[in-house]
Amino acid sequence: MLIITKNKLNLEELKQIRKFLSDKNVDVIPVENDMRHLFVVTGRCGELTRNEIRKHSLVSSIVEVGKPYKLSAKSSLSQKTKIKLGNSLTIGNKKIIIMAGPCSVESKNQILSTAQEIKKVGANILRGGAYKPRTAPYDFQGLGKIGLHFLKSAADEFGLPVITEVLDVRDIEIVAKYADIFQVGTRNMQNYPLLRELGRQRKPVLLKRGMWATYKEFLLAAEYILVGGNSQVILCERGIRTHVPETRFTLDLNIVAYLKHETHLPVFVDPSHGTGRSSMVRVMSRAAVAAGADGLLIEAHLDPGRSISDSDQAISIPELNKLISEVKLIAQAVNRH
């Protein structure tokens, strides 16, 4: 059970409510966000007490937490979450959304040409990394702020929203200036300070599944953002670590079917990381949409062989074009477009 206060409490109010609960033998753990306080009830709490709590002047509502994830559960909302970007684009509707672009922003010209090309073939959102999480400290770490600038300018030129990764709580402010959607990478799925800060933002967050995560852990990570008051979360399957050596990761499409039953949040798939092989991206994009995905996150590059990072999995623009056509046919077959 969660007790949710009307506002953030001042010290006096905090003392008051804690005494109130203590007198009723209700054990709680306080959690706060920038809007309000929450009290997680850890022990028992009978029906009568529950009514008294509900009526307390500082309390907004109480919520039964049957499942460990509450806000992301389907039951918590009467309809699917829809995320509007600008006037014409909505994530979580019948339309399959394609986010495409290079792994890294490499130069102003590269990202400008890419934006033009992906727009031409029908992609909806421009992706590109300015801050890159790299396994080795000696690998290219992204262009940083100037990369953000190149990315946003290119996107604006062609009227595309932008998604880009944020790695560091200290970068949120700057990334927020340039990005329309924050991306949280697989390695940060359980970076709780980052998730909490993104919960305070009022911009959409695409949260990638940790390559080790169970379905429950994934939903609980989303919960960290939702509990902060940011309801615009997009879940993204991107492959898990398994014993299979022939692919970079094992794309787990079971989770798409599962999440569509379990949560109201939009579900995306990243077949580029999920296979690690450019030759498999198109086919697995079709499979993802057939499994119910609301959109795709695709690494596409003007010249995949020359990509600074992840060149094995980037596809070319003509291949992206083909992918989008094929995905449209699948979308229609599952009553979407």
Next chain:
Amino acid sequence: MLIITKNKLNLEELKQIRKFLSDKNVDVIPVENDMRHLFVVTGRCGELTRNEIRKHSLVSSIVEVGKPYKLSAKSSLSQKTKIKLGNSLTIGNKKIIIMAGPCSVESKNQILSTAQEIKKVGANILRGGAYKPRTAPYDFQGLGKIGLHFLKSAADEFGLPVITEVLDVRDIEIVAKYADIFQVGTRNMQNYPLLRELGRQRKPVLLKRGMWATYKEFLLAAEYILVGGNSQVILCERGIRTHVPETRFTLDLNIVAYLKHETHLPVFVDPSHGTGRSSMVRVMSRAAVAAGADGLLIEAHLDPGRSISDSDQAISIPELNKLISEVKLIAQAVNRH
């Protein structure tokens, strides 16, 4: 490099060719099947020697084994393997083939009614287990021979071919009498005596992937059947063991895309075991066909809640009906039917 003889050699011929190779310093390991001898060259063998071997009166041909799997590799055959069943059914063509039926044959009436129902909704082949591999010795192990009889009678009544599992080399003869396709279960993917014996059969074999197997190991298991001269092998993905607790197995559709590039053999998917949840079977069937599967193996039951084995994953006949309709739409979207 493989040296393939024209016929099975008698002792005299065997001595003769081994002396011939020994004189040329060619180290070999002999492998034999029921049709011929093969010699696997383990060391070096120069071009000149190669030519002399090729011309030897007992030798049919020599084959370069570039990939560890040779006969299953796409390069070994000019076209995709097609497997004919009766006059009207071909596996490996444009048509998506649906194999459906209960996990276990439970009674004469059950399997007869099932055959009727699955035929009505458009399934193509009747599945049902008479010999069951069960994790515990105390679990129901199948009806055995009488189960085979029930299964075949039911299938004949409605003009359906039959697929059923064979567990034991000593059962091959009896199963062959009743089955149109042998099924090899996941636990037996590397049961080499069983694979070798099935290589001597001239009936199709559906080989399920070991839940631990890499893609290469899967193809090498198929190779054990092919090397015996039985070219009618169907590969079937059925889920792998991963850390995910929410599903029984993780269905690995990446392998479908991979195998369609790598081998000429037909590729099937079993979404019943691959998810272990009846509510996910239909959606994952769509995804499997979108990923390129040539057919599906589905557990369907007249009354899923009462299935003796695997009741969590069996779907009802109306759900199978819906599944087949949806799969047809996906099939059309990928230019199949």
Next chain:
Amino acid sequence: MLIITKNKLNLEELKQIRKFLSDKNVDVIPVENDMRHLFVVTGRCGELTRNEIRKHSLVSSIVEVGKPYKLSAKSSLSQKTKIKLGNSLTIGNKKIIIMAGPCSVESKNQILSTAQEIKKVGANILRGGAYKPRTAPYDFQGLGKIGLHFLKSAADEFGLPVITEVLDVRDIEIVAKYADIFQVGTRNMQNYPLLRELGRQRKPVLLKRGMWATYKEFLLAAEYILVGGNSQVILCERGIRTHVPETRFTLDLNIVAYLKHETHLPVFVDPSHGTGRSSMVRVMSRAAVAAGADGLLIEAHLDPGRSISDSDQAISIPELNKLISEVKLIAQAVNRH
């Protein structure tokens, strides 16, 4: 609940007892072995009925199956299983038993010299494969019967018992003539016909864990042998498939600690397969014994670099010597020897 008959029933008796149970509304599944019939009760069975069953003239006893594995559970036996080999060797006592030898028997001289050398450094049992399960049909499959003969002769010369793998139910008879312990490989952990036949033998069986198996599945596989009446089962951890690429398998020593709590059966560890790297075998042998292992299965070769199979993981005789010395020190530290 299990109902165990006094003897194997004839058809008349079988009908009689089934009618008896049916009249009492007790649903059962019959399982038979070569000694007797078992009836697995699948539904409810009240206390009164239970008493009536117990008194039935054909019934020997009834057993409550609380855990899915019954005979391998610690509670089923008042003491640890001890397996005597000849007059002086007992597996399951305080002494750590070392089984060592080559992956494959390669020649008469090789195995003879190996037997001499491993005896000299203090190993207790000679291992060596005559029938080899190989991933590819083109790999060396073992010397077969002549290999068994070489192995047994070499072992006899130095007074060592022999352990060797059996792959095929049809080879059990021949292997039984030469081996003191049957080895079941990882790929055959759920080869139920093989396990059942070994349950009819009266010789020890070393059962390797399937590389995909849970702890429960491993114990249930042992149960297949025990239920047949063969109580001499040795469990052997040999590494599982994980995402780690740096070792061939991940040796799971947690299972040793677990099994020592859970079962009365002796537990061995194979650090050769469990690491796949000869440089790690000695260290992991120490860890295995510290974790409670009753013995080790080690691949040792006169000239590891020239081993026909698995040459990366075989250790030399001097390294085996060192391993045995170090393991003795650990054994003393855990009050064994």
Next chain:
Amino acid sequence: MLIITKNKLNLEELKQIRKFLSDKNVDVIPVENDMRHLFVVTGRCGELTRNEIRKHSLVSSIVEVGKPYKLSAKSSLSQKTKIKLGNSLTIGNKKIIIMAGPCSVESKNQILSTAQEIKKVGANILRGGAYKPRTAPYDFQGLGKIGLHFLKSAADEFGLPVITEVLDVRDIEIVAKYADIFQVGTRNMQNYPLLRELGRQRKPVLLKRGMWATYKEFLLAAEYILVGGNSQVILCERGIRTHVPETRFTLDLNIVAYLKHETHLPVFVDPSHGTGRSSMVRVMSRAAVAAGADGLLIEAHLDPGRSISDSDQAISIPELNKLISEVKLIAQAVNRH
């Protein structure tokens, strides 16, 4: 190849050296830390050019990066890393170091009594979490700063150094005031901003392996800290995610043997998380030390059943006492103490 500068370069110097390299057609990616610049050479660089670079006035040295991890590789240092804590304690010497304490600091009295008890039974360092990474936002998140204060006071009282987890780059300063060793949890193994900041600290860091990480990825994560100039890194195995449901994680002791060959850094093991079962902690501690671990990280609690978090895996003080005695015997058996 890495080019390391003598100091951190100003803009002018940076331009100068980039022009110098550019003129010689040497492609580089610059990486900087607080002390200096590094240039990672991404293309070819001949011997002559290499000499010219070496002589450049701004260059300190060039380093060949054969392995992807350089500073953590054994070859980079002539001896093992030893980490001194106060006057009497050294990590990385012959002595096995025991870090013990509760998962979370719960109250002043709890941690004070714990410190006293673990000191009495011979533990060397006090562990305890003040900032807790919890899977669900509704779980207890630690006492925060006041917890740090309780922890440090308790440790000081009994002359014990303190290890505690840091989750957030913004907490490093405050944690540094109270902790003798920073702990980085499994979820943060690839939290690069955190690793980089800890690289700027001059205090030891115990880095836990990501539950998904390969051995190479683990060493590369350590490299992020080392490259910043903080050479006091302790590696800690704590179990990986596998298919096994009977334990919380699979403790991978293979990595201990591997790391002792591969790196000069001390290697610890956390058998509490690595098993998730208090009944297995003692046995696996023995195995870890037999495998070569330099120390152990143990969850111990005055009253394990009442622990706020992770109560299934915490052991009692008497059990810790027994563990330390048994580990000493193993230590002696491997020539340590």
